[in-house]
Amino acid sequence: MQIRSLKAVLAASSMAGALAFSAITSAQANDDSMPNLLVIGTPGTSSGSFASTNGWGPTLQKDLGINVRVVPEDSEVQRHRRLTERRDLALSSVSAAELRFQIQGIGHYATMTPVPQRVIWHHNDTPWGFVVSGDSDLHSMDDLKQGGLRVAQGQFSPPMIAAVRDGLPAYLGMTPEEGAANYQFVPASSYVENCRTVVEGRADVAYCATVSSVMAEMEGAPGGIRWLPMDLDNTEAWAGFLEHRPMVVPGTITMGVASSKGIDGLASNFLYAAPADADEEFAYRMARWFHQSFDEYKGSHPLSTRMSMEVFREYLDRSPLPVHEGTVRYLKEINVWTEEDEGWNQQAIQKMDSWMAAREAALAEAQASGIKPNANDEQFMAIVKKHTQGLEGFRTRL
Numbered sequence: 001m002q003i004r005s006l007k008a009v010l011a012a013s014s015m016a017g018a019l020a021f022s023a024i025t026s027a028q029a030n031d032d033s034m035p036n037l038l039v040i041g042t043p044g045t046s047s048g049s050f051a052s053t054n055g056w057g058p059t060l061q062k063d064l065g066i067n068v069r070v071v072p073e074d075s076e077v078q079r080h081r082r083l084t085e086r087r088d089l090a091l092s093s094v095s096a097a098e099l100r101f102q103i104q105g106i107g108h109y110a111t112m113t114p115v116p117q118r119v120i121w122h123h124n125d126t127p128w129g130f131v132v133s134g135d136s137d138l139h140s141m142d143d144l145k146q147g148g149l150r151v152a153q154g155q156f157s158p159p160m161i162a163a164v165r166d167g168l169p170a171y172l173g174m175t176p177e178e179g180a181a182n183y184q185f186v187p188a189s190s191y192v193e194n195c196r197t198v199v200e201g202r203a204d205v206a207y208c209a210t211v212s213s214v215m216a217e218m219e220g221a222p223g224g225i226r227w228l229p230m231d232l233d234n235t236e237a238w239a240g241f242l243e244h245r246p247m248v249v250p251g252t253i254t255m256g257v258a259s260s261k262g263i264d265g266l267a268s269n270f271l272y273a274a275p276a277d278a279d280e281e282f283a284y285r286m287a288r289w290f291h292q293s294f295d296e297y298k299g300s301h302p303l304s305t306r307m308s309m310e311v312f313r314e315y316l317d318r319s320p321l322p323v324h325e326g327t328v329r330y331l332k333e334i335n336v337w338t339e340e341d342e343g344w345n346q347q348a349i350q351k352m353d354s355w356m357a358a359r360e361a362a363l364a365e366a367q368a369s370g371i372k373p374n375a376n377d378e379q380f381m382a383i384v385k386k387h388t389q390g391l392e393g394f395r396t397r398l
Contacts, residue, residue, distance in 0.1 A: 034285065037067045040272075041082055041089040044074035046192045048126060048211040048303045049093040049270055055300030056307070063293055064285075074190045076101075076157045077108055084115035084275055090282075093123050096269045097159040097247040099321060100394045103352055105359045107158040110384045111373035114359040116276040116352050118324035120283055121290045122312040123272050124303040127210045127253040129265035130168070133198045134224035136205075141228050141237070144205060145172050145182075152206035153185040154194040162244050163207050170240030171230070199225065210256025210265070211303060219257045227253075227263045246395040249318070255302060269315060274324060276352075283326025291330070309336065316341060318397045322348040344397075354391055362387040 038060070042049040050072050057068040071089065073079040076098050083092045094102075099117065102109050132138045138149075151168065154160040169179025186203045188194035192214045197203035199221045205228070208215060218225050231237070232250055242248070248266045255261075274283065291309050298305050313336060316323070322345055323331075331337035362384045366373055371380050 034064050034066045034282070035090075037069060038091075039069045039071060039089050040091045040093065041071050041073050041079045042093040043072065043076075043079075044191055045072045046212055046214040047072075048209060048213070048301075049123065051213060052124065052301035052303035053093060055304050056297035059293060059297040059300070060289060063289065063296075074156050077112075080109070081112065083273075084117070085113060087275075090278070091120060091272045091274055091286075093270050094273050095126075095159065095247070096271060096319070096321060096396070097245060098157065099271070099273060100247050101158045103355050104391075104393060105355070105362075105384060105388070107161075108375045109158070110359070110362075110375055110381065113363070114356040116322075116349075116356050117273045118276045118278070118283070118327075119319070119321050120272045120274050120278075120286055120324050120327055122307060122315045123270040124211075124306040125249075125267040125269050125311070125315070126303070127251075127256050127260065127265055128207065128248070128268050129210065129230065129253065129260060129263060130205050130228045131195070131198060131208050131215075131218075131225050132205050132228065133201075134226050136198075136226065138204060138228065139226070141171065141230055144168070144228070145174075147182040149183050149205065150186050150197075150203040151183045152188050152194045152197040152203040154188050154191060154207075156188075156190060159245065159247075160194070160207060166244040167241045168207075170244055171237045173237070173240065199223070209268070210253055210260035215257045215260075219259055225257075225259055227260050227265070229264045230266065232264045246393065247320075249396060269319075271321070276322075276324070278324065278326075280324075280326040280329065283324040284330050285326075287324075287327040287330040291334070319344075320348055320351075320394045320397055322352055351392060351394070355388065358387040358391060359384070 040053055042053050044050060050070060053070045057070055060066070061068045073082065079089070079092055079094070080102050083089045101107060102117070105114065130141070138144065151164050153164050165179065165185065166176050169176055174182065186197055188197060191212070195206050195208040195212070195214050195218060198206050199218050215225070230250070232252070238250055248268050250266050253260045253263050253265045290307060294308055298308070328337055328345065363373060365387070366380050366383050371377065371383065374380050
């Protein structure tokens with residue numbers, strides 16, 4: 001996805017399980033060996049992340065002589081738990097937006113043990129937008145200002161909930177309360193269900209990625225689909241949306257189904273992330289392989305073309321997230337990592353550590369007070385707010 005300058009837009013769960021999957025963080029990866037089984041978690045089977053990871057997996061398997069298993073997990077919370085608590089995933093393909101929720105303990109993540117994470121490599125910059133059925137009376141974002149509309153709401157991802165419940169009303173100049181009064185939010189338990197609601201007649205608009213396989217299916221349905229342009233020059237609207245989704249980047253869509261190309265929308269960067277304590281040698285070897293084998297796997301899926309060093313380098317210029325020391329070591333080795341990168345990275349690590357410490361203190365206080373961690377418990381959330389108040393949130397460096 002081409003990104004236009006924003007100046008124009010906005011100046012042990014189970015020890016048996018862990019052993020079965022042979023998580024890399026517990027393996028002894030070195031110059032001579034890699035674990036026998038590399039397990040990578042991605043969103044569900046209809047997602048571009050799942051398809052593209054399956055695209056490069058066989059090449060890695062051939063080059064390094066290890067087995068690769070790609071595990072689809074639609075629930076962002078469960079995939080996060082498997083990566084950070086159960087440790088039966090070595091890597092997770094996760095959006096930068098979701099990482100922000102995980103780090104800052106937003107929503108249900110506030111109840112989970114805080115675990116610092118690091119970026120291993122850039123996966124893709126997935127284009128997103130608001131989609132309607134081809135025969136819909138809705139043709140512009142302004143048309144969504146009318147009341148009584150049904151908006152699909154993916155229950156499986158807190159950022160997707162924020163995009164439609166908070167970001168969408170804000171883009172249209174509404175408060176979340178006005179959005180709740182004007183819209184009927186239609187719950188969807190999976191990404192595929194979320195998108196299909198518009199062609200099945202259960203919702204009027206849905207927030208979807210243009211590159212996912214389900215969109216091709218929907219585009220081929222009777223009547224097809226249509227995307228609502230999010231005018232890049234509407235700075236006021238974008239200011240409202242970015243207040244609730246600060247990790248995305250506005251831009252013109254160039255990847256995905258034909259109906260989406262040329263439409264103004266946004267990019268949500270997906271990253272391969274791991275816990276901060278993942279073995280340095282493992283991260284180094286993965287970074288080296290991603291870079292040196294790019295020409296071998298780039299043709300395996302359109303999204304794999306977004307895993308080049310050039311795209312990663314571009315992302316590093318605006319990423320607020322810390323990069324793993326093993327990846328940094330490789331980037332320094334090939335003279336791609338700069339002193340400015342090092343400064344930003346140390347700031348990002350310190351910021352993440354501050355969030356981890358504050359959330360640990362909140363959980364400790366809740367436990368001492370006999371309050372069970374629950375995102376719907378006002379007492380618990382008040383404790384979390386007390387400890388995290390004043391901390392700077394993560395936001396794309398635009």
